Every structure is written in C-alpha cells, then in structure tokens.
Amino acid sequence: MTDLRKLGGLLPAALLLGACRAAADTPPAPPPPEVGVIEVQMEPVTLRDELPGRVAPLRLAEVRARVAGVVLKRSFTEGSEVKEGQTLFVIDPAPLKAAVDSAAAALAKGQANLGQAEARAKRATALVQEGLVSREAYDDALAAQAMAHAEIAQARSALSLARLNLGYATVTAPISGRIGGALVTEGALVGQAEATPLAVIQQIDTVYVDIKQPASQLTRLRRAAMDASPQGAAGEHAALLVLDDGVEYPEKGELLFSDISVDPGTGEVTLRARFPNPSRLLLPGMFVRVKLAKRVDQAALTVPQQAVGRDGGGNATVLVVQPDGKAAVRQVQTGGVDRDRYIVTSGLNAGDKVVVEGHQKVAPGAEVRAVPFTPAPAPAASAAAPAAR
Known part of the structure; x- marks a missing residue:
C-alpha cells in the first residue's frame, strides 16, 4: 500500500517534467521578414510627351577642290577628329606655281613698260610747251602712260589670283569636327569641270535633334516649356533624350x-533640340526619342517601377505596409512615367509605405519589418560614355 502511495506521488512530477522538456524543445517563432520600403510623398513632377527624332550635326561642311589638278596626298585619318585649318589634301602645285611665275613676269614687264611710258610722257610735256611736238603726239604719250598703269593693275590682279589658286592646292578643313571617308584617292584628277567633293566634315561635339510635331501642338509645347522652365524665359527649355536601346541619354x-x-x-513643324555630345555617342542620322515637357503636376505621387506588379486581371498593384505592420495588396492607377518611377494617380496617399524590395518574402496579411529602401547606383548612364569611346 505504501509503494502505491509513493508511485502516485511520483507520477504528477514526471508528467510536469515531461511537459517542461517539450516546451524547451519547441523552436522560437522566426522574426518577421525584412522589406525595403519608401514613404510616398507629394512632389512636383514634369509630365512629358515622347516624340521621335533624328540626330543632325551642329555644322556640316563639304570639302571641295577649288582648283584643277591631280591629288598628290591625303593627310588625314578617315573617321578622325580634325581641326579647322588642318591640311587634308595636297593637289599638284607645279602648274599653279608656273602660273604664279608667269603672272610675276607679266607684272615685271608691265612695270618696265610703265617706266618707258612715263619717260615719254615727261618729254612730250616739256616739248609741247615749246611747240616742238604736236598736240596729238603729246596726247598719245599721255594715253600710253595711262595704259601702262592699267596694265600694271591688271598684272597685279593676275598675280594675286595665281597666288590664291596656288594656296588652294593645299586643301584645309573649313571647320573642326569629325571627317568621314575620303571621296577621292591619290592620283585622281579633280576640279576639271566642277568643284569636286573630297570629303565631308561634321561637327558633333554638340548635335541637333529634329522633331516632327503637328502645328496645332506648338502653342501647348511653348506654354508647357514656359511652365517647366525654372527661369521662365522663352527660347531654350530642357529636353530629355532616349536612345534606340531604351537607355536615357x-x-x-x-x-x-x-x-x-x-x-x-x-x-x-520641325522643332530642334540641342544636346551636348562630349562622348560622341550621338551620331548624325541616328533615330532617338525626345521627351518634351507637357505640364507640371505640383502634387504628384510616384513610386519606383520595381514596386509595381500586376494581378491576374492585369491591374497594377503595390504592396503596402499598414500601420499594424502587416503587408496588404493595394490596386493603383498609373498615369505615366517619370524617369524610373511610375506616377500614381489613384490608390495611394501621401505617407503610405510601399514595399520596393523583398516582395518574394512576403505574403499578403503577413507581419513584416519595414526598413528604408536604398536604391543601387544605376550603371547604364555611366557606362554609356566609355562604350562610345
């Protein structure tokens, strides 16, 4: 009987000890998943129209032969940058030098004739006063002197033209820029019947982009540009450019x-936008898209594009962290794109916390730990310039 009483006392103690061990073996609940969020704020955003355009050089010059002759030398590398005044071609100068010598000889001959004519006119002037020569002989002497002066002037003009043509034998760059391929080769005869094209130079350190736009939209564009311009001055307004691969310039x-x-x-109407092109990434003839200001929304709500998903019906949705720390799916309406962000027109309010990073770790209704989202630096724009070089 005593043994049964002892066993009855030990049984509750054993059960209590087993329950404590079971509680100690149960793992603790995992912490809520961490998500990167942004707090939506109202901010002014410029809404833009995206229009097609073509790149055109700031300046274009056709290099042509201005004298006839045989090309002796090409002095540039095709596709390279050239400076204004740099020698590009050399045309055989021998015939032109001979023309200069001939014009110089004609000038010397004219000067000799002038000296003789002046001496005769001087003698005739003295003799006519004494009545030793006729008036007709005196007039002839003065006329000969005047003709000698005219011949001198003509000879000097011919010499200047010959020297000018000799200078044209060295063909130089009329502007600085990038030169294309040579249109003639050494040994080619140029400038016979016309000014033969030799090469084309395009200045592309700054370029134009030509944009086609209906004339009815011109007034709206002017007004929008005035509203978007921080200076509010007419004439020049900011424009953005998107390359054919979708990367923003x-x-x-x-x-x-x-x-x-x-x-x-x-x-x-054809509008023109002017863009700096220091890396020579934009080339004449390239197809691009230009973003022009349409209007300014002073209280826009924007979220990163990666924060927006789609539900089964194709509707745009975002994941929002509610005040109780739980995630909830919210349907939104988007009204355009500003750089890498969607403009949200409905479905969000200022102050909402939108999940940008960590969607895959969260289910709707689950508790989460929200931390500020830190975007990674975008390499696309910085890598574009080295790639162009």
Missing part, C-alpha cells in the same frame, strides 16, 4: 523654338 538638351516653319503639305 545622360546629358540634358535645350528645345529651340526659333527658326521653325509649318510644312504646308503635312501641317507639321
């Missing part, structure tokens, strides 16, 4: 409203 341009006219056949 790192340099900002200026929209020029001067020297535009309406094409009567199409009713369109």
